[in-house]
Amino acid sequence: AQSVTQLDSHVSVSEGTPVLLRCNYSSSYSPSLFWYVQHPNKGLQLLLKYTSAATLVKGINGFEAEFKKSETSFHLTKPSAHMSDAAEYFCVVSDPRGYNKLIFGAGTRLAVHP
Amino acid sequence: NAGVTQTPKFQVLKTGQSMTLQCAQDMNHNSMYWYRQDPGMGLRLIYYSASEGTTDKGEVPNGYNVSRLNKREFSLRLESAAPSQTSVYFCASSEGETQYFGPGTRLLVL
Numbered sequence: 352a353q354s355v356t357q358l359d360s361h362v363s364v365s366e367g368t369p370v371l372l373r374c375n376y377s378s379s380y381s382p383s384l385f386w387y388v389q390h391p392n393k394g395l396q397l398l399l400k401y402t403s404a405a406t407l408v409k410g411i412n413g414f415e416a417e418f419k420k421s422e423t424s425f426h427l428t429k430p431s432a433h434m435s436d437a438a439e440y441f442c443v444v445s446d447p448r449g450y451n452k453l454i455f456g457a458g459t460r461l462a463v464h465p
Numbered sequence: 466n467a468g469v470t471q472t473p474k475f476q477v478l479k480t481g482q483s484m485t486l487q488c489a490q491d492m493n494h495n496s497m498y499w500y501r502q503d504p505g506m507g508l509r510l511i512y513y514s515a516s517e518g519t520t521d522k523g524e525v526p527n528g529y530n531v532s533r534l535n536k537r538e539f540s541l542r543l544e545s546a547a548p549s550q551t552s553v554y555f556c557a558s559s560e561g562e563t564q565y566f567g568p569g570t571r572l573l574v575l
Contacts, residue, residue: 360505383562394469394555395508395566402562441507445562452523453564455507 353378355444357456365464370414370429372459374442377423383445384425385453386416390438398440401425412436437463467491469567471556477573478546486541486570488556496559497539498523499531501552502569508555514539546574 358373376382386398399410406418416427425442439458446452472487490497495516500508510523514533528550530542539558543550551574557564 355507385563387566394568397563397565400563452510452513453508455509457505457507 353380353382353444353446353454355442355454355456357440357442357459359459360457361460361462363462363464364432366434367431370427370432370436370461372427372440372442372461374425374427374456375423376425376442376444378444380446384416384418385443385445386410386414386425386427387441387443388438389441389458395441398427432461432463434463434465437461469556469558469565471554471567471570473570474568475571475573477575478543479575480547482546483542483544484546484572485543486554486556486572487538488540488567489538490556490558490565491537492558492560492565493536494558494560494565495536497533498557498559498564499529499539499541500555500557501525501550502555503552511541511554546572548574550574 354377356375384401387395388398389395398414399408401408401418409415414429439460441458442456444454469490498513499511502508509525511529512531514520517536520531532540554570556567
């Protein structure tokens with residue numbers, strides 16, 4: 352069975368400091384992994400995805416994530432937080448069988464302080 | 466190119482009332498999905514449609530029905546709303562692994 356665990360429900364950083372949002376996954380297959388962002392009262396936007404090419408994946412708005420198979424992790428990072436990064440972030444794994452089912456983590460709410 | 470659109474944006478229902486949530490996509494995607502989002506639980510799949518004319522149950526289908534009207538449109542119906550169905554509902558579409566989400570419908574059942 353596939354599952355996703357986001358290790359922090361809330362993360363708070365100061366503007367200009369690094370961001371680290373942690374995600375571990377469990378999968379019986381070679382997974383595809385995603386990070387989505389949801390700004391308040393908005394839909395979900397794809398930040399980046401890993402599909403077995405390069406292990407370091409670059410996304411939009413300066414975010415990147417590194418796939419580490421040995422640690423079953425897919426942590427999201429950004430060198431310098433902006434106020435506009437405040438949002439909820441979801442780590443997602445795709446089940447390749449059948450209909451590309453997405454399995455969502457519970458989410459990490461990122462707060463950015465001046 | 467509007468992507469995925471959903472109507473209504475917000476709805477209040479009384480217990481036992483029925484309603485249909487509408488979803489449309491203009492990306493010519495074959496697959497469409499309905500999710501619900503509840504606090505602390507991420508998104509959970511209600512129903513999906515792999516292609517026009519087919520629908521299948523997801524993780525939490527009880528109390529819902531769906532219709533894939535054509536390739537563009539996928540509706541979600543609550544026949545007899547219950548307070549447990551208070552949630553934010555998202556529609557998504559995909560061609561391959563990446564799903565694209567609509568802005569959501571916020572539903573309150575009293």
